[in-house]
Amino acid sequence: MNDTLNLLHSHRSIRSYSDAPVSDEMLDQIIRAAWHGPTSMNAQEISLVVVRDAARRARIAELAGGQSWIAQAPVFIAVVIDFHKTDLGVRKAGQAQVVHESMEGYGAAAVDAGIALGNLMTAARSLGLGIVPIGGIRRNPQGMIDLLELPPLTFPLVGLCIGHIKDDAQLKPRLDISTFRHDERYDASAYPTAIAAYDQAMLAYWQQLGRSDGLSWSQNLGNNLKQVYFPQLKPVAAMQGLLNDK
Ligand SMILES: Cc1cc2nc3c(=O)[nH]c(=O)nc-3n(C[C@H](O)[C@H](O)[C@H](O)COP(=O)(O)O)c2cc1C
Numbered sequence: 001m002n003d004t005l006n007l008l009h010s011h012r013s014i015r016s017y018s019d020a021p022v023s024d025e026m027l028d029q030i031i032r033a034a035w036h037g038p039t040s041m042n043a044q045e046i047s048l049v050v051v052r053d054a055a056r057r058a059r060i061a062e063l064a065g066g067q068s069w070i071a072q073a074p075v076f077i078a079v080v081i082d083f084h085k086t087d088l089g090v091r092k093a094g095q096a097q098v099v100h101e102s103m104e105g106y107g108a109a110a111v112d113a114g115i116a117l118g119n120l121m122t123a124a125r126s127l128g129l130g131i132v133p134i135g136g137i138r139r140n141p142q143g144m145i146d147l148l149e150l151p152p153l154t155f156p157l158v159g160l161c162i163g164h165i166k167d168d169a170q171l172k173p174r175l176d177i178s179t180f181r182h183d184e185r186y187d188a189s190a191y192p193t194a195i196a197a198y199d200q201a202m203l204a205y206w207q208q209l210g211r212s213d214g215l216s217w218s219q220n221l222g223n224n225l226k227q228v229y230f231p232q233l234k235p236v237a238a239m240q241g242l243l244n245d246k
Contacts, residue, residue, distance in 0.1 A: 007125055012171050014130030017073040017163035026127050027075060030162065033123035034116040040108035046116050047082040049148045049156075050075065056147065060159070063143040064136030073130075073163035078137065078144065079116050081109040083153040083242065100153055102246035106237075113157045120160050130165035133158060138230040145240070153241045170209065173201045175217070 001009065031048060039046065051057055052075055060078075061070035070076055083100035090097040099105035121131045137144050137159045144156040174180075176194040199216035206214020215223070237244065 012169040013132040014165050015069040016167035018166040020164040022075050030123040034119040037115045037119045039112045043086050045082050045086045045109050046112050047080045049078040063140040065139050073161035075162040078156045078159045079113045081155045081157050084151050101243040106244050124162045132161045138233050141232050141236040155237050155240055
């Protein structure tokens with residue numbers, strides 16, 4: 001395997017960071033890795049807000065539901081859907097932007113945000129840094145909008161902690177690859193067996209880490225997916241003009 005594949009195959013989220021700062025040069029290289037990424041229609045409807053100030057990171061940790069690693073890691077990057085930027089181009093062309101009100105617009109922007117997040121993670125990890133993505137900023141999106149001073153037609157979709165690793169994490173097992181890769185046509189027949197095996201593997205994983213609170217995959221999903229876990233997304237996005245009604 002080459003270095004890139006080794007890096008991607010060894011992904012793990014890090015939730016323990018040292019005080020060591022991330023240099024400006026490293027941060028610039030990481031951000032440029034996302035900036036060079038592709039975007040749907042070349043719309044470039046993504047912006048990054050870099051937060052290094054400790055008090056502001058502490059506030060984000062609080063908004064995300066008390067995630068201490070956001071306050072600990074020296075860099076937090078918010079990945080923002082930015083239809084404000086595209087609106088300026090559309091207006092310059094003498095047209096009125098509509099796509100920000102549509103599911104197509106939201107879906108395309110969410111994909112592009114995911115690509116930006118992926119490039120940020122790969123770039124940071126290639127420099128030996130640790131990362132953890134943070135969807136928890138959608139718990140209180142209005143708080144994030146206020147903190148980052150985001151204008152209408154924007155939305156803080158996801159964030160990323162970056163820093164030097166203090167305590168490394170173990171690779172988390174995955175569902176069998178037969179549940180992920182389908183050749184030629186979709187086939188879910190192996191799912192029940194794979195899920196049963198994975199539930200056992202996750203319980204063993206938590207036990208090995210000494211985590212008595214660890215749940216199986218199914219139990220964890222049951223707790224999380226039985227409700228819309230971040231219900232503020234839809235109303236706050238609508239207040240930002242991202243109506244999602246088309
Ligand atoms: C979009 C996205 C949002 C996430 N949000 C959070 C989060 O708010 N807090 C957190 O601690 N981990 C978060 N994670 C990390 C996942 O919990 C983690 O990727 C998953 O448990 C698999 O573990 P691994 O990354 O160590 O392999 C997020 C991951 C993704 C991809």
